[in-house]
Amino acid sequence: MTSGRRGLQPRKQPRQGRAEITRQRILAAAAHVFAEYGHAAGTTNRIAERARVSIGSLYQYYPNKDAILVELLTRHLDAGMSALTHGQDDEAPDSLEEAIRRYVRLTIENHRDDPQLLRVMIEQAPRSPELLEKTSQYQLARTVYARELIENHPEARVADMEVAARLLVSTVELVVHQLIAAPDPLDPARLESELVAMLTRYLTGEPGTGRQQS
Known part of the structure; x- marks a missing residue:
């Protein structure tokens, strides 16, 4: 290499x-x-x-x-950023669950075109300084988006919005990547439904450790 x-x-x-x-x-x-x-x-x-x-x-x-693979991964990241930007222009949904669903669906759609290629790009592509910087910017933008999404909904009961936003982004990215590109991938609709349910329960759960007290 x-x-x-x-x-x-x-x-x-x-x-x-x-x-x-x-x-x-x-x-x-x-x-x-x-x-x-x-x-x-x-x-x-x-x-x-x-x-x-x-x-x-x-x-x-x-x-x-390797240069070809890096360009393919760069284009994938650019497509994700573009989708995120367009998503921010849409009218905010009424419920936190629907807001989470929109974010999860956006991520799944960005992984569906060719999951096997995506696995190669993410797991095997060499990391140039430019690509590492682009990846960092991409994660930061998604975290900012997630935090605003959580803060704008009174249903969210987490005490630390920054941690919650980072957990949301990391969980969605890792779970979607692993289960869409797996040898026996989950059906996207089922994955979306269960992932949204899990994250909504975390963000709106009963007060306790790490939760806001009412």
Whole structure:
């Protein structure tokens, strides 16, 4: 695996329509190859063959397969941020349960396109400084969103809103990732229903340790 910072970045950004089409073909082919073969066996030769481009053409855009995988993961994070931003523009639901449901559903939808590819991206993609920074920003934005979601509903009875927001984000991300990309994945509708019920009970439970006293 290439460890140098430059080895994880694209070699050139297309300036013409035809070049952009070629790059999109490479990325689409890589998504299929990584999902089918995993990271170790997802070679640049297989990617080039799937994209119907020469290996030389592929290397004009990306120095190695890790750079391609990093770009796929970056695009996944960008899609999640975009969905979160659009979700903030929607009218706030009346109940805390429905607010949690909207957040859980958004996360599930962002994981459904190709769960096997997502597993490879999250578990095996190399981490460049830029990617680590983007991931950190993504988590921070989701935590801010979750905290505002909780604070805006009087049904929430947690004492520490910051901890609750971080627990909400981490729980949803980890559970959805594990159970959507599992060899025997849960049905998304069932996963949504049970996860929403679990989180709603946590946020609206009876007063006790860690809860606000009425």
